Amino acid sequence: MxxxxxxxxxxxxxxxxxxxxxxxxxxxxxxxxxxxxxxxxxxxxxxxxxxxxARTDRQTTWEVEAVDAGGRPRPVSLDGLPLGYQLAGWHLAQLPGAEYLRRDEVCRTLLEAVAAEHPGVTNLNLTRNDRQLVPHGDDWAVNSVREVLHSCRAEPA
Amino acid sequence: MQGGAGVNRLGQKLDEALWGPETAVRLVFVQTGLALLIGIRVAFGPYHKLAGTPAALFDPVPILAFLGGMPGEGVIVALQVTGSLAAAAAVWRRYPRVSFGLAWFCYLVLAGLFSSRGKVMHNDLLLLWTAVPFLLAPVVVARGDTEPRREYGWPVRSSAVIAALIYGLAGYHKLGRSGLDWAFGDNLRYVLLWGPAYGPVRWGEAARWVAERWWAFKGASAFSLLFELTFPVVVFWRRLQPLYAVIALVLHGATWVFLGLDYWAWAATALLVFVDWPVVIASLTGPPSASAGRGA
Structure with missing residues (x-):
């Protein structure tokens, strides 16, 4: 051997x-x-x-919410954006300790890409999502607690 | 005296592990395979799509820290074309040292750009690292020489050592950061249940099936950790190398099916480096070559 x-x-x-x-x-x-x-x-x-x-039943993710003119937020999948934006969640995770200017720079950068994919978006929220997996009958459900870290508004055309 | 003999034996084993003999045909097979894999990654990787990465999301890896931003599409495509042509030349053994080195360099830069988006990416690293010894592999190779020789063996052997250590280090950090709970806790259960967060799951029902059976997810995670931690033993017990390569293929296939993580380059690299394909092919197609019967 x-x-x-x-x-x-x-x-x-x-x-x-x-x-x-x-x-x-x-x-x-x-x-x-x-x-x-x-x-x-x-x-x-x-x-x-x-x-x-080791993973547990809790997970924190950093997400982007697009807000339309009616003020309704909806999550935006970063995977749907161009390749250069798809790992933005890792940048968002660094933002709580960052200065306002850095947060706003990232927010506006993402807003530009999101608005190009989803016309009608007026604002963008950078959110922290604390999620927990819980049994739900024969299935699993995810309880989410979202907290907006930073918001930015689209410049009027 | 016994201690000295033990040190000598260990030194001899290490010497064999790193610099031991292989046949010329295996050297050429592995180097050609690595060049082919590099060429495929460089040619078909989505690198040109990185061109639009905005400055706010560009976080260059240390070797590319001199870049002020993501290069334009023209530069990235030029790297892809150059790397692909160099890899093709290396496959056909035209100026093999220069062409292999150029292909490897282009791949390093492109994979570095891919990792300059805020997250350490490991997808290309096994192939990049295992290719390093081949940067100085022999250029003149007598393919008809069936005698295993050290001058042909050291790139293959040292490449296998590098790959085995990489798997071992992955297991080492799992144990260091999470302890045995990584294997015997509910870790894999939640990895599988959270799965969609990591990528497009190919077979969600199967992931769910495993996640809901303690013996399945604990058995799989314990086996996976044991596999990684013990991988370095194949450096000394080389007959185990094909077995570990096949297990690596299965595990990387499972992470693709269950989690959507694409590590095909790792699986292909492991199969290439740890299996003596010329012997396998010879045993399937004709009379065994002179090197048949040796440890893989």
């Missing part, structure tokens, strides 16, 4: 990798293991924390 160990003098002892090759592999292993073990995120150096947090 162990790896094949060639006897000394066998032909496969010849042609061992040179210094550059050994340095390349050693460097790659150091760059892989140090961030990986310590937990540094400097893409492509990463900690490989894929799905490492």
């Amino acid at each position: 162990t790896g094949d160990v060639p006897a000394p003098g066998r032909p496969d002892d010849a042609g061992t990798p040179g210094r550059a090759q050994r340095w390349l592999v050693a460097g790659a292993l150091v760059l892989l293991l140090v961030p990986g073990l310590i937990g540094i995120e400097m893409w492509p150096l990463t900690a490989w924390k894929l799905f490492s947090f």
